[in-house]
Amino acid sequence: MKGLSTEDLDAVKELVNIGVGRAAAMLNEITCSHITLHVPTLQVIRLDELDSAGGLSGRTGAATVKIDFRGFFTGTTALIFPPESAAALVMAITGEGEDLPELDAIRIETLMEVGNIFINGVMGSIGNVLGQQITYLPPVYVEDTMANIVRTARFDPDERVLLANTRFYVEDINVEGIIAMILEIGSLDTLLEKIAVVRGV
């Protein structure tokens, strides 16, 4: 695999930030809350390192919204939260006020929409750089340990993962989630090549 320079990482992080900004604007448009999103860190890791690097290792489950995409650019993008944080985020966004932060069927559906908007924002930003059509499957919600999610993914453990820590600020709460873009071998190189063309490098 082509080596990842600091400039490459910064360029990818910029794309993610653009997408995150669009997602925040859309979320603010459709909800009664004011949300700001911030992506402080981005790193590239191996798929089999996701469980430990994601910071959710050992937990009984992680609340995950994921979208598979395929074509010349293939992979899965997931937005991952600890379940209680996901519930708190949904309740803050929908203004539910005082209730137990519990993910039930209704809140899972809302989390899917939030994750969908977020992932679509990021993938839209990346898709604009790629300049080619990507085929997406409908979003899916999964609640399982990170280790199991990784194990059931169709990818090889050597696949690369773009891992971005993301902070959601809503009202007076601060929720931290993870964006994980799992890419098939070759797809990350394709993305970096396209970014280099855009940058004129």
Place this chain on the structure above:
Amino acid sequence: MDLLPVGICIVDDSLTVRYWNACLEEWTGTPAAEIVGQKVTEHFPGLKKAGFIDRIGQVLQGGAPTVFSSQIHTCLIPSHFPDGTIRVQRTTLIPLETGEKGRFDAMFVCEDVSALTQQVKSYRAMRNQTLHELEERRKAELALIAANEDLRVYFAEHTSRLTEPLNGTAADLEAILQEMEAEARDSDAVREKLRDAIGTIRTMEKRLTELIEVARKEQQDVGQEQSYFMPRTIQGSYRP
């Protein structure tokens, strides 16, 4: 798609309805013949809102499928039950490739989640009520434990106030008995000791009565019935 239990509507990139299934006909009361070929926003103007139209546009450009949750939106294509209540829906928009390159239609898949929503709300209410009652029970149990401890301490303190004088009275009565058996009695001294013993016994009777009243009151407070027995031998039958 007419056999599916979900609402299906397909629009092209000009938002013109190309397909309207039987489920949506039933839900909305709008026959397919009336809406196919028309702009969906003319029949459902709410779809023109920025939060909808932008996302519908992204799907029509071949973007990712888009979910509209029931909690945030209630529904995209409004419909009502016979009693007038609104049908709560989860809607997914899916891009459909047309035969032409770069052009997509958008398929609305509308699922009725009204019953699920009601069940979840009922569950939440029941859960909250149960948790509240559990908390009240916990507080009551803590209060009962504290009260029982207070009662235990009270009885422990008063037991010594009963047993010590009774021991002294028993000793005095034994001494009187010994003097009588030895026929070496001083009548005045004996009378004095007997009066003291009676006085002590009366005091013990009063204290026991107080204790029994306290215990009875505690029992009534926790809703238990119990009868208390006071021996007639200490009900003041002796008079000097």
